[in-house]
Amino acid sequence: MKKDKKDFANKTLLIWKMAIASAISWELAKLAGSNHPYLAPLSVILCLQTTIYKSIRFSFHRIAGTVVGVLMVSWFVSHLPMNGWSLGLLMLAGTLAAKWLKMDETAIHQVALTILLLFTFERKSGDYGFDRVVDTIIGAAVAVIVHMILFPPDFTKDAEIAIKKTSHKLSVLLGEMANWVDDEWGANKRTEMENRRKDLLDDLHTVKDSLNIASRSLKFNPLGKKHKEALSSHKTRLKLLENGFEYASAVIGTLSEWEKTGTLSPIDQTMLKTDLQVLKDFFKDAGSSDINQERREALIDLLQSTLAVPHGQNSEVYRNAFYLDTRRLLQRLK
Known part of the structure; x- marks a missing residue:
């Protein structure tokens, strides 16, 4: 509407x-x-x-x-x-x-x-x-x-709306992944997660197109200066969303392979669920407001406190892959 x-x-x-x-x-x-x-x-x-x-x-x-x-x-x-x-x-x-x-x-x-x-x-x-x-x-x-x-065209608002929509979808995907680990392990959720991931990728492309149009709309726009800062903020948020998408894509693959072994200890289940829920909340906020340095550091500290990898046998390779992906994401968020 x-x-x-x-x-x-x-x-x-x-x-x-x-x-x-x-x-x-x-x-x-x-x-x-x-x-x-x-x-x-x-x-x-x-x-x-x-x-x-x-x-x-x-x-x-x-x-x-x-x-x-x-x-x-x-x-x-x-x-x-x-x-x-x-x-x-x-x-x-x-x-x-x-x-x-x-x-x-x-x-x-x-x-x-x-x-x-x-x-x-x-x-x-x-x-x-x-x-x-x-x-x-x-x-x-x-x-x-x-x-x-006469009302010069300005599409920064459209870009902001696209970012909020994509941020919400990424948050929902991470929440679904947390539910997968917590309540639906063994239900073969890979196809559903892959479909969600592809839908999110389409939205990321839409965000990029919206930002390009918004950027061009500010050229030679006499009112463009006051929106350039907002556009710069939107580009920073897009980078966050791209990092989150890459992380979610990698983890979906890891969880799919892990699920085939049928081994997920209660400790692993709790830790994976916690990490994914924290990231869900983080990326939900990423679309509605700037993520300042204090907010990022709080997220990183919270996740790093859960990243002590317990020793295991059959599931160790998947557990390590999950934590490696998470650590890589944290480095990108700094």
Whole structure:
């Protein structure tokens, strides 16, 4: 429900920005003497992207592609017959030139579009090419400015929500692993745990994507400075979650092999359950607030106090593997 509301709000904001920027760019194009002012709103519509950074990049490629297209075609248009073969020849030459200039795919598309429109309209209006360049610059500039000053996009909150969700899932997984050791030993829980682990991995990928989008949304964002610290905190939490995921993955494998031997002493059962429950609480907190140094040290001290490995025979290799994974996690959390 919250996601639907967020999407609705974003679409509503995009509509308002598009309408306002289109109106402003049209009037500015007319003031600049353009006979084709509709070209400015066209650039607005195309250049309004998800983030300011993407809008600037798209605007740059659109302007560059338009300039190259105009320079390549303006003279040839009046000297070539107006048919599909002439259009194809001009488009081939223009786009190959864009490739030779090492323009990216977006700019190549803009070159092709400019060639098509020039080929169609330049004969009817000799100033179409000039207007297209000027109006493209006006529309792109207006789109970026409106994007920056009118509720600039900021996705740090979305990243925070994704981190909280993933932190909760990791905590639940560790809790299920504790229950496995305590109450469900011998119930062959590996498949269920593996499915949970894969689901958690998908969420980690979502968090990374959300952080990347949030990071890009702060570029050229006039309000971005106050959120950069929060973004840095989110990246630290992601690192914690990645360490926790690697730990849980390793321990699931260890417990699965251990379970096949059927040997789990009451001492091992208590110690494993305690460690997993402590980690469950730790990673639950990791998604809702910063884990300060005192909190980390308290966790490490608590776990290290339980890591005295008792001697055994059949189960010793699995016990040692579990404690080795736990010690490795603690080192990463420091």
